[in-house]
Amino acid sequence: MGLKTLDKITAALENRPAELEQLRKQGKKVVGWLAYNIPEEIIYALGLIPIRIGQGGDGRLVEVGARHISTKNCVFVRQVLGQFAEKTDPYIKQLDLVAIDATCIQLYRLEELINFYFDYNTIVLGVPRNFATTEGHEYFRKEVEFFTKKLELFAGANLEQSRLEEAIKIYDNIREAIKTLYRYQGLDNAPLSWRQVSSVINAGYNLDRLTYLELLQELIQEIEKNLSEVTGVREIEARIFLSGSLIPPGDTKLIDIIEQLGGRIVGDDLWSGFNFFLNLKITEPTPYGVADAYLDRVPHGSLPYLDLASDGRLANLKHQIKEFNADGVVYHTLRYCDAFTFKAGETKDVLGNVPFLEIHTEYSGSDIEAIRTRVEAFIEMIKSKKEIAELV
Amino acid sequence: MAITAPFSYPESIKEKFIATPGLKFKDGSTVSSAEIWEFMTKEAPRRFPYAFDAGANNMGRFSDDVNFLSGIKRGYLTLTLKDRIMKEHAAGTPTVLVQGGQAMDAYYAAGGLPVRPGLVMQWARNMEEGLSLRQSETLGLNILESGRRKISIDACNQIAAHAAIDNKVVPIDLIAPFLCLRCSDMSFLVETHRNREHDIPRYLVDYPVDHENKPWAAEYIATELRELISKIAALSGRIITDEVIFDEIKLENRGRRIATEIADLWWGAENPPTNSTDFFGIAFLANDFVGDPVAAVDLLEQSKLEIEERVRNNVKGFGVPDNAKRLYICGSCVGPNAHHAQTAGAIFVGRDDSWSCISVPVEEEGDPYLNIAKSMLAYPYEQRTEKRAEWTAEQVKRSRADGVIFMYQWGCNYQSGVARMISDIVKEKAGVVTTFVEVGELGRSEATEQSTNRVEAFIEMV
Numbered sequence: 001m002g003l004k005t006l007d008k009i010t011a012a013l014e015n016r017p018a019e020l021e022q023l024r025k026q027g028k029k030v031v032g033w034l035a036y037n038i039p040e041e042i043i044y045a046l047g048l049i050p051i052r053i054g055q056g057g058d059g060r061l062v063e064v065g066a067r068h069i070s071t072k073n074c075v076f077v078r079q080v081l082g083q084f085a086e087k088t089d090p091y092i093k094q095l096d097l098v099a100i101d102a103t104c105i106q107l108y109r110l111e112e113l114i115n116f117y118f119d120y121n122t123i124v125l126g127v128p129r130n131f132a133t134t135e136g137h138e139y140f141r142k143e144v145e146f147f148t149k150k151l152e153l154f155a156g157a158n159l160e161q162s163r164l165e166e167a168i169k170i171y172d173n174i175r176e177a178i179k180t181l182y183r184y185q186g187l188d189n190a191p192l193s194w195r196q197v198s199s200v201i202n203a204g205y206n207l208d209r210l211t212y213l214e215l216l217q218e219l220i221q222e223i224e225k226n227l228s229e230v231t232g233v234r235e236i237e238a239r240i241f242l243s244g245s246l247i248p249p250g251d252t253k254l255i256d257i258i259e260q261l262g263g264r265i266v267g268d269d270l271w272s273g274f275n276f277f278l279n280l281k282i283t284e285p286t287p288y289g290v291a292d293a294y295l296d297r298v299p300h301g302s303l304p305y306l307d308l309a310s311d312g313r314l315a316n317l318k319h320q321i322k323e324f325n326a327d328g329v330v331y332h333t334l335r336y337c338d339a340f341t342f343k344a345g346e347t348k349d350v351l352g353n354v355p356f357l358e359i360h361t362e363y364s365g366s367d368i369e370a371i372r373t374r375v376e377a378f379i380e381m382i383k384s385k386k387e388i389a390e391l392v
Numbered sequence: 393m394a395i396t397a398p399f400s401y402p403e404s405i406k407e408k409f410i411a412t413p414g415l416k417f418k419d420g421s422t423v424s425s426a427e428i429w430e431f432m433t434k435e436a437p438r439r440f441p442y443a444f445d446a447g448a449n450n451m452g453r454f455s456d457d458v459n460f461l462s463g464i465k466r467g468y469l470t471l472t473l474k475d476r477i478m479k480e481h482a483a484g485t486p487t488v489l490v491q492g493g494q495a496m497d498a499y500y501a502a503g504g505l506p507v508r509p510g511l512v513m514q515w516a517r518n519m520e521e522g523l524s525l526r527q528s529e530t531l532g533l534n535i536l537e538s539g540r541r542k543i544s545i546d547a548c549n550q551i552a553a554h555a556a557i558d559n560k561v562v563p564i565d566l567i568a569p570f571l572c573l574r575c576s577d578m579s580f581l582v583e584t585h586r587n588r589e590h591d592i593p594r595y596l597v598d599y600p601v602d603h604e605n606k607p608w609a610a611e612y613i614a615t616e617l618r619e620l621i622s623k624i625a626a627l628s629g630r631i632i633t634d635e636v637i638f639d640e641i642k643l644e645n646r647g648r649r650i651a652t653e654i655a656d657l658w659w660g661a662e663n664p665p666t667n668s669t670d671f672f673g674i675a676f677l678a679n680d681f682v683g684d685p686v687a688a689v690d691l692l693e694q695s696k697l698e699i700e701e702r703v704r705n706n707v708k709g710f711g712v713p714d715n716a717k718r719l720y721i722c723g724s725c726v727g728p729n730a731h732h733a734q735t736a737g738a739i740f741v742g743r744d745d746s747w748s749c750i751s752v753p754v755e756e757e758g759d760p761y762l763n764i765a766k767s768m769l770a771y772p773y774e775q776r777t778e779k780r781a782e783w784t785a786e787q788v789k790r791s792r793a794d795g796v797i798f799m800y801q802w803g804c805n806y807q808s809g810v811a812r813m814i815s816d817i818v819k820e821k822a823g824v825v826t827t828f829v830e831v832g833e834l835g836r837s838e839a840t841e842q843s844t845n846r847v848e849a850f851i852e853m854v
Contacts, residue, residue: 067812068812068813069808069809069812070800070808070809070811070812070830071808072800072802072803072804072805072808072809072830073805073808073809074805077809102601102602105573105576105601105805105806106576106805106806106809108601108602109777109805109806109809109810112776112777112778112810112813113809113810113813116777116778116813117813124601124602126600126601126602126603126606126609128598128600128612129571129579129596129598130596130598130616135612135615135616136598136612138608138611138612139598139600139608139609139611139612142606142608143600143606143608146606304579304580304582304583304596305583305586306582306583306585306586306594306595306596307586308586308587311586335546336546336803336805338544338546338547338576338577338580338805339580341544341546342543342544342546342547342577342580342581342583342584343580343583343584344544345542345543345587346584346586346587349587350587
C-alpha cells in the first residue's frame with residue numbers, strides 16, 4: 001500500500017534545509033542536539049529550533065572524523081566528527097549551538113572535539129551514572145536547571161511555564177503517535193514496514209515539531225482508513241527484533257541484509273529507535289519535573305545498572321519482544337561501543353530460549369558477506385523452526 | 393625471548409643497605425632493612441623469578457641503580473603485596489576493587505584494602521609462585537583472554553582484573569570503584585558482575601563530567617562517598633567518624649606533599665638524580681600507596697632524603713644517558729618501556745596520570761566527605777580536555793621536557809578520544825614536539841617492536 005502521507009513527509013524533509021535557512025535569516029536559532037537525555041521540550045519552549053544530529057553508515061566520513069579522534073572510538077562518533085569536519089551536511093552547517101548529553105561518554109568527548117577543532121558553540125548536559133538513586137536524580141535536576149539557564153541566555157528569553165506546558169503536550173502527542181505507528185508496523189497485515197516507521201522517526205527529528213505532529217496524525221488516519229484484514233494463507237516469516245547499539249539514519253547495512261534475506265523487522269529497543277519514545281511522562285512542567293521524567297524512562301545501556309533482576313532496560317526488552325511477537329533477536333553492536341557490546345552475552349542469557357544473533361560490526365563494507373551468511377542461517381533456522389511447529 | 397642472567401642485588405651494597413631504616417606498616421609492625429635485604433635477595437628471587445628477569449622487554453624490571461636504596465624497598469613493597477593482602481584479608485580486612493589514579497583516602501579510612509586493576513593482576517599472577525617471566529605472562533594472558541571470551545574482544549586489559557575476580561583467582565569482597573573520565577571500561581565491566589555466579593557486592597561512585605563551578609557535583613559525590621564508606625565499614629567492622637577519615641586524609645596528604653617535593657627536587661636538579669624507573673616508582677607511591685599508606689609514606693620520606701643528597705652532590709642516576717632527552721608521558725594505564733627509552737637516549741620526567749591526584753591535597757577541616765569530593769573534582773586529569781591539556785603543558789614546562797608521548801592502550805575509548813587533542817594543545821602551549829601511540833601489549837614482553845620502534849623514532853627525532 002502506498003501511503004501518500006509518507007510522500008508528504010519526504011517532501012517536507014527535502015524542503016527543511018531551505019526553510020531553516022529562511023528562519024535563521026529571520027533571527028531564529030538552530031540547536032543541534034545529540035544523545036538520549038537532552039530535554040527537547042525545553043529547547044522548543046524557548047523558541048529555539050531543535051534538530052537531532054548525527055548520521056551513520058558512511059565509511060568515508062568515518063575516516064575524515066578519525067583524523068581528530070582514534071580508531072578506538074565507535075564509528076558513529078567518528079562519522080559525526082567527520083560531518084562536522086566537512087560541514088557539507090545541510091543541517092550541520094546551520095547549527096548555532098550544539099547540545100550533547102553525557103549519557104554516552106564518547107559523545108561527551110565528541111562535544112569537546114567539535115568545540116575545539118570546529119569552533120562550534122557547545123553545551124553539555126551531565127547525566128548521572130547512578131541514575132536510579134535519589135542523589136542521582138538530585139544531581140540531574142540541577143543539571144537540567146543549569147542547562148535551561150544556559151539555553152535561556154542563548155535564546156535571550158526566559159522559560160515560560162505556559163510555553164513549556166505547550167511543548168510537553170506536543171511532544172507527548174508525538175510519542176503517542178510513534179507508539180501507534182509501531183503497533184501498526186508490527187501487525188500481520190502491516191500497512192507500513194519497520195523501515196518506513198524508522199524513516200518517519202528520523203525525518204521528525206529535523207522537521208518543525210508541530211508540522212511533524214500534524215503529519216503523524218495524518219499518517220495514522222490514512223493507515224486506519226486503509227487497514228485490511230489478512231486474507232489467504234500466511235507466509236511463514238522470520239519476525240526479527242533489533243537490539244543493541246544505535247542504528248542512526250544512513251546506517252542501513254544490517255537492515256538491508258535482514259530484509260534482502262526475507263527477514264521482517266518488527267520491533268526494536270534501540271535508543272535511536274523505539275526506546276526513545278517510551279515511558280516518558282512529564283507530570284510537572286518545570287525543569288525539575290522534566291529532569292525526573294527523562295531519568296525515569298527506559299534506561300540507556302550506557303548508564304550502568306548493577307542489579308540484573310530489576311534492570312528496566314532488560315525488562316523493556318523482554319516486554320517488547322513479546323509485544324511484537326518476535327521470533328528472534330538480532331543484537332547489533334558497533335565496534336568499541338562498549339556499553340552494548342559488553343552486554344551481549346548477558347542479554348543472550350537473560351532472553352533464554354529466544355533465538356539470538358549478535359552482529360558486531362562497523363560502517364565499512366568489508367564484513368557484509370560475513371554478516372549475510374550469519375543472518376541467512378539465523379533466518380533459515382527461525383523459519384524452519386516455525387515450519388516444523390506448524391506441521392506438528 | 394632472550395635468556396639473560398637474572399637480575400640480582402650485589403653483595404657490595406648489602407652493608408650500606410642494612411644500615412638504612414626499615415619500613416613501618418599500618419598495623420604497627422616494622423620490617424628491618426636486613427629483613428628486606430634477605431627477602432629481595434633470597435626469598436623473592438625464588439618465589440617470583442619473573443620479577444628478576446633482566447631482559448630489556450620486561451616492563452616491570454627493577455631499576456639498575458642499585459645504589460638508590462629506596463628503590464630496593466620500593467621493590468619490596470611491590471613483591472610483598474600479595475602476602476600483605478592475603479594476611480589482612482584473612483584477618484577480616486575487606487578487599488575492594490577500585491579505579492586507578494583516584495584518591496584512596498575513603499577506602500583506607502573505612503578499613504578497606506583498595507586494589508586497582510593493575511594491582512589485582514599483579515596479585516593474581518603472584519598467586520602462583522616460581523614462575524619465569526614467560527610463564528607469569530602466560531598465566532596473566534590466560535586470565536585476560538578468559539575475560540575477553542566472556543565479555544568482549546573490545547575490552548581493554550583491565551578486563552583481566554575482572555576475570556581474576558570472576559575466576560576466583562583472588563578474593564575480592566567489594567567491587568566499588570570511582571568512575572571518572574580516564575576510563576571507558578570500568579563502569580561496564582563492573583556491571584558485568586551482575587550476571588556472574590559470585591555474589592560480590594557492587595557499588596559505583598559516579599564522577600560527573602563538565603563539573604566546573606557546579607557545587608551540586610561535589611554534593612553528589614559526597615553523598616555517594618558516605619554510601620561507599622558505610623558499605624566498606626559494614627564489611628570491616630570499623631566505626632567511622634569524621635576524625636577517622638581526617639586521620640587518613642592527613643596521612644595521605646603527607647604522602648602527596650612529599651611526592652610533590654620530590655618532583656620539584658628532581659625537576660630542579662642539574663642532572664636527573666634517579667633513572668625513570670625509580671622516579672616513577674617512588675612518586676607513584678603517593679598515588680597508589682600499594683596496600684599500606686603508612687609504609688608508602690615512610691618510604692617516600694626516606695626516598696626524599698636520598699634524592700636530596702644526590703641533588704646536593706649533583707649525582708646522576710645510574711642508567712640516565714648523557715644529555716638525555718627529557719620526555720613527559722601522558723595517558724592512562726600504559727607507558728613506554730623505560731629501559732628501551734634510556735638506551736635510545738631519553739629519560740621520563742613526568743606523567744600526567746600519576747601526577748594528577750598527587751597534586752591535589754584534600755582539605756583537612758570541615759566535612760571530610762565533601763572535601764574528598766572536591767579534591768576528586770579538582771584533579772587536573774579529570775577536567776575538560778582543554779583544561780587538562782593546559783595543565784599538562786605547564787607540567788611539561790616545569791619539568792623542562794623536550795617532548796611528550798601520549799600513550800593509550802587497545803580498547804581504551806576515552807584516552808584515545810583525546811590523545812590527538814591533548815597532543816595538539818600541548819604542542820602549541822609548551823612548544824615541544826608531541827606524539828601519540830596506541831599499544832596492545834600491556835602485560836607482556838613479546839611482540840613489542842611496533843611501539844618500541846615508534847618511541848625510539850620519536851626520541852631520535854627529539
